[in-house]
Amino acid sequence: MSYFFKVKSLEEVMALREKFSPVESEKIPVFEAFSKVLARDLIAPRDMPGFKRATMDGYAVVAGSTFGASESSPAWLDITGTILMGDIPNFSIGPGQAAKISTGGMLPKGADSVVMIEHAEPIDEFSVEIYKSVAPMQHVIDASEDFAQKDIVLSKGTFIRPQEEGLAAGLGFTQVETYRTPKVGIISTGDEIIPIDEEPVPGKIRDINSYTLAGFIKEAHAIPVRYGIVKDDPVAIKTAVEKALKETDMVLISGGSSVGTKDFTVDVLSSLPDTDILVHGMSVSPGKPTILAKAGGKPVWGLPGQVVSAMVILKIVVIPFLNKLKGMDQQGRTIRIPAKLTRNVPSSQGRRDFIRIELLKKDNQMFANPVLGKSGLIKTMIHADGLLEIPDHVEGLEKNTMVDIILL
């Protein structure tokens, strides 16, 4: 059986994310929420902070009592009490009065602002001089200033960073509903691949890809499941893919996607039930011989066997699909750093090129230094800090051009 690629553009491939749905959701303790994705809107159950709160150490006052106060003509206020942290003050404040308060303390009734301790000087137990006027609500957070009851605080599809985890906890959510962390099956294929604990004879190579791909899956906050090394044999590959499809949410087959001597991935995928081959070849370099199938609703990838190609495709193409499975409403922020090219870079029209880049800082300017070396060399990925994306219609970029580098 012989194939010629019906090559798809990068945009055509990325649009296929719509064909896949997020995994199911589950309730988890909020302490485990970091790096997960919200499966439903988080609604404020009450106002936050819920009371007028001081943001500085000082004196709670009625702002009007301080108007016109200055170093040369301070305002004199009566101290009516001290507010203890966590207490509800059992007194109120009127004009001409002040109460000692700490950051985070609750303002007494009547008080609308806080004079910073640096702008006040107690005269004795009962009175204080104020050297600077404050405006109403100055150094105070209002009862619903952070969130009002029923506000949508975080919406479905939000990736939970540390600050979102803290906010959910602060609102009293001991549990949150998030999408389950997807599992990603990794199958290495190739008669030349041997386990890492074996000594390779010439012609053989250790299984680098399983470990590299697994690392990227972990970095994307998903769970890699390795299915070992499978020989270039359609029956063996099919058995491994069927097992991985049963146990995981996405499957990566490393190697076996080129049109070389013994590449069976497409044949194997075509023979699975309920399976469409969506992509067989992309106009992307490196990584052209990439395969994507939808098998029983799950994405199955045939990745190029060369380690650098596999890494580029994983980072640029596969991870955004994984983020879709994770339930993210955006495909994750791709971080791009502007930098100045240190040399001319050739490129082919009609193809998206990704060039490995080392970032160098000199005299406050960031430089993008293309990493030379063949795409089979893993050392080029060790030296690379990022990737330069060259659009399909561009034939090459000149030295000193400003470019955006995708961080690796």
Added chain:
Amino acid sequence: MSYFFKVKSLEEVMALREKFSPVESEKIPVFEAFSKVLARDLIAPRDMPGFKRATMDGYAVVAGSTFGASESSPAWLDITGTILMGDIPNFSIGPGQAAKISTGGMLPKGADSVVMIEHAEPIDEFSVEIYKSVAPMQHVIDASEDFAQKDIVLSKGTFIRPQEEGLAAGLGFTQVETYRTPKVGIISTGDEIIPIDEEPVPGKIRDINSYTLAGFIKEAHAIPVRYGIVKDDPVAIKTAVEKALKETDMVLISGGSSVGTKDFTVDVLSSLPDTDILVHGMSVSPGKPTILAKAGGKPVWGLPGQVVSAMVILKIVVIPFLNKLKGMDQQGRTIRIPAKLTRNVPSSQGRRDFIRIELLKKDNQMFANPVLGKSGLIKTMIHADGLLEIPDHVEGLEKNTMVDIILL
């Protein structure tokens, strides 16, 4: 007891990293190496890949046999065999000869290059037309081109990304020696703080900080250990700190570092054996009332109680110290995105200001939009994508200035 801060600059504080040493190292399976830090140089035990390897599907040849070949005047070569993946070819190649080879295959003796399949057309079983000349070593990786035996492949102190994990595996390291993952103890203090599963009465606030700080510790690939909420009581705080110091590698005390009504952190830390107060106040906003002590060789931090201040200090100051404990030779890459300010930003001279920033992309230009709102408002950190650092000697920045934003 009354304190006035001996305020330190950010640089003075960061230089104190030198006072702390990495945690001990351990051997771990290479599959668990992602996000750890190498504790000794990784030396190549042999050449890699270890044999001349094809980087394209095509024909292994002696380059000289193809010189001058073109579409109009192809070179004719004899096919002497097919190289199976993972096999050592049992024949050699001379001038005028070619052998079918797949990407990753081992070149036969005598061959020095590969003609891509796209530039060759087999005539019959025994001969092939070549339409393009190749140079020696073209489409071939040499036996030691990735690494030569005894090369330092990765040096001590390297943070292990997915590609470094793959490389270590590919070199046959089933185990690697890395620094142990540090544990970070988190103690919340304050009479106003209640557990997240309690309903706050006015004056009380749920324990946001433990969860936010824990999230950042996880993001930095360390292990947070929460020691719950401790009342504003020196004996209780001391007991908690002593327990945390026994069980973890660094301790964070949230709240209790200001000069407010009931802040005991410095007193408590001063009373511990073998402890120096290194920092009591930093010229940084937000986060001025930060405390750093060295207790039994371990860093103990008194962080501001306000959630935004605590987050900024954790991200900018504490995480680089954590990276030192993790054994990193660099303090981690701080990612900075250039963007154009959307409004004037005031700032005080003699103080490092960190302004929360929302990043907006419009017409291919990144804009830095300062997030307004008091530093006690957690929503300002939810809206923030990053922080703008304003140097000590600058009084403010004007709208449309190009600035670098530290990603959050």
